[in-house]
């Protein structure tokens with residue numbers, strides 16, 4: 001079973017690797033949507049995978065850290081692409097949300113987003 005919950009945030013950013021003079025190198029803002037997905041089996045008694053109230057509390061903290069901020073000023077978001085925001089949120093939630101399976105950060109106005117499912121398993125080095 002897979003459950004999810006979303007929150008929205010508005011934030012400013014610039015992309016420090018954009019060429020000088022490019023619009024992305026200047027501070028500008030976006031509306032973002034974050035979706036947190038959790039995998040698990042519904043509890044035999046409770047009937048839920050992970051209580052949405054608990055998820056809401058953690059999401060509210062993350063939302064507060066992101067909403068109406070200049071993302072570049074947040075530790076770990078010095079280059080605040082959708083991809084980096086997804087990883088940042090994963091790192092913030094991974095030890096607090098059992099069964100965390102996916103973080104999606106979307107910019108719906110542009111119909112684009114990034115999905116992170118955690119670090120890739122270590123590449124196996126073939127012995128043979």
Ligand SMILES: Nc1nc2c(c(=O)[nH]1)N=C([C@H](O)[C@H](O)COP(=O)(O)OP(=O)(O)OP(=O)(O)O)CN2
Pocket residue numbers: 015024028029030031080081082083107109110
């Ligand atoms: N792979 C990625 N590519 C780009 C990212 C990203 O996060 N990951 N981000 C950007 C910039 O944020 C850029 O501002 C996006 O610009 P654009 O798609 O042109 O959208 P708007 O600025 O028009 O967005 P609105 O929110 O609709 O104003 C570039 N590439």
Ligand SMILES: [Zn+2]
Pocket residue numbers: 013024028029030
């Ligand atoms: Zn942007």
